[in-house]
Amino acid sequence: xxxxxxxxRKLKTQSLIPDFERHVLDNGLTVLLQPDxxxxxxxxxxxxxxxxxxxxxxxxxxxxxxxxxxxxxxxxGVDFDALLQNAGGDCNAFTTTDTTQYYSIAPSGQLGxxxxxxxxxxxGYRVSKKDFITQRRVVLxxxxxxxxxxxxxxxxxxxxxxxxxxxxxxxxxxxxGTEVLEQLQPADAxxxxxxxxHPSNAILVITGHFDPSSAMxxxxxxxxxxxxxxxxxxxxxxxxxxxxVRSKTIWRDVPEEGFYYAFxxxxxxxxDFYALDFLTxxxxxxxxxxxxxxxxxxxxxxxxxxxxxxxxxxxxxxxxEGKIAPGHSIESAQSVFWEILAGLKHELLDAHAMEKxxxxxxSAYLFSQLGLMNQALNLSYAExxxxxxLVYTEYENYARxxxxxxxxxxxxxxxxxxxxxxxxxxxxPS
Numbered sequence: 001x002x003x004x005x006x007x008x009r010k011l012k013t014q015s016l017i018p019d020f021e022r023h024v025l026d027n028g029l030t031v032l033l034q035p036d037x038x039x040x041x042x043x044x045x046x047x048x049x050x051x052x053x054x055x056x057x058x059x060x061x062x063x064x065x066x067x068x069x070x071x072x073x074x075x076x077g078v079d080f081d082a083l084l085q086n087a088g089g090d091c092n093a094f095t096t097t098d099t100t101q102y103y104s105i106a107p108s109g110q111l112g113x114x115x116x117x118x119x120x121x122x123x124g125y126r127v128s129k130k131d132f133i134t135q136r137r138v139v140l141x142x143x144x145x146x147x148x149x150x151x152x153x154x155x156x157x158x159x160x161x162x163x164x165x166x167x168x169x170x171x172x173x174x175x176x177g178t179e180v181l182e183q184l185q186p187a188d189a190x191x192x193x194x195x196x197x198h199p200s201n202a203i204l205v206i207t208g209h210f211d212p213s214s215a216m217x218x219x220x221x222x223x224x225x226x227x228x229x230x231x232x233x234x235x236x237x238x239x240x241x242x243x244x245v246r247s248k249t250i251w252r253d254v255p256e257e258g259f260y261y262a263f264x265x266x267x268x269x270x271x272d273f274y275a276l277d278f279l280t281x282x283x284x285x286x287x288x289x290x291x292x293x294x295x296x297x298x299x300x301x302x303x304x305x306x307x308x309x310x311x312x313x314x315x316x317x318x319x320x321e322g323k324i325a326p327g328h329s330i331e332s333a334q335s336v337f338w339e340i341l342a343g344l345k346h347e348l349l350d351a352h353a354m355e356k357x358x359x360x361x362x363s364a365y366l367f368s369q370l371g372l373m374n375q376a377l378n379l380s381y382a383e384x385x386x387x388x389x390l391v392y393t394e395y396e397n398y399a400r401x402x403x404x405x406x407x408x409x410x411x412x413x414x415x416x417x418x419x420x421x422x423x424x425x426x427x428x429p430s
Contacts, residue, residue, distance in 0.1 A: 027228040028200025034207040042108040042208035045376035050196035051098040053168040061175020064095040068135040073121040108209040119222035125193040151254040162420040163262040166237040198229025207376040247421045261320040262420040274397040275409040283307040344410040348403035361398040
């Protein structure tokens with residue numbers, strides 16, 4: 001792209017996001033304030049540096065279950081959802097392999113209520129056995145609906161177990177299985193709380209219409225008295241380098257045969273992440289992407305196809321998945337897939353393709369910053385990655401990529417002899 005156009009885009013992305021302040025309380029709580037007078041709302045996000053990789057074998061799924069429990073952790077008779085909804089607000093949360101994020105949004109006059117609720121539920125573990133059993137049942141139902149009752153629902157369990165032998169990424173966020181979830185007890189939740197849910201292991205972000213000085217007074221009032229907690233042990237085993245092809249076939253009466261590939265790749269903070277993310281976009285983002293255009297539209301081998309990154313703090317995976325259209329085979333899809341990869345490894349993406357995916361990346365970046373809640377989530381995540389300025393600068397890491405960078409990423413991270421493959425095939429009719 002022309003230098004003047006690149007400069008214009010840089011100013012455009014930076015002007016979209018308000019400035020922020022960063023503070024650290026004496027108890028270790030990191031606080032980021034991002035005022036925006038253009039709205040009448042305020043949003044609060046609390047990120048805890050704890051996810052499924054922090055679980056212990058045999059206790060998997062506790063991070064996600066604990067996310068559910070936190071909405072019951074406000075004390076007897078205190079309903080987090082009801083209080084916030086009565087104040088005109090809304091809230092939710094999600095758990096990943098690496099973190100858990102809680103977020104709420106309400107009219108700005110309710111900022112004190114949102115902070116009081118967040119501080120109250122981090123201030124001590126007080127979930128009754130009855131509430132624990134209720135939420136454990138909710139998670140079990142979620143597991144059944146999303147995994148057991150879905151023909152391909154257990155693919156992540158199978159694929160992660162192939163790709164990781166020692167690292168806790170080998171089990172999905174929801175847990176290893178219903179048997180393990182059923183064995184979780186209130187004591188397991190309390191142990192998880194004491195290890196990870198304290199101010200020094202949390203990031204608090206406030207965005208929206210507020211005065212920073214007044215907001216900090218509220219933060220200190222509600223969070224300042226909390227004890228910092230002990231630093232959690234972060235001893236994650238290093239996964240051995242994959243040196244061969246690991247494969248598994250599941251014979252099942254599924255709607256369509258399917259394939260899943262997992263290629264070991266870099267971490268979210270590795271400089272290579274941006275080229276690899278750009279590459280996966282060129283493979284599967286939009287109807288003109290290579291996999292979609294060739295495998296689905298032109299040759300009609302696949303009914304669906306996708307490629308994406310797990311984007312984890314420790315080295316993650318590039319995953320390719322596809323379902324096979326009637327009259328075609330997994331083998332034909334594989335053959336075309338490797339042809340496409342070989343082309344990327346030996347030929348540079350042309351200028352038109354590079355510009356197209358730069359434009360897509362910019363659009364996705366801009367869209368991801370729309371709305372207070374997105375800004376709060378993005379800022380907390382960037383702080384967790386170690387650089388909150390990424391909310392302003394990360395797009396530049398994509399904009400400066402060259403076609404040679406993309407080819408190098410294809411060569412480095414999509415080898416033909418070191419990957420994991422999972423197949424869903426029809427059972428033998430005989």
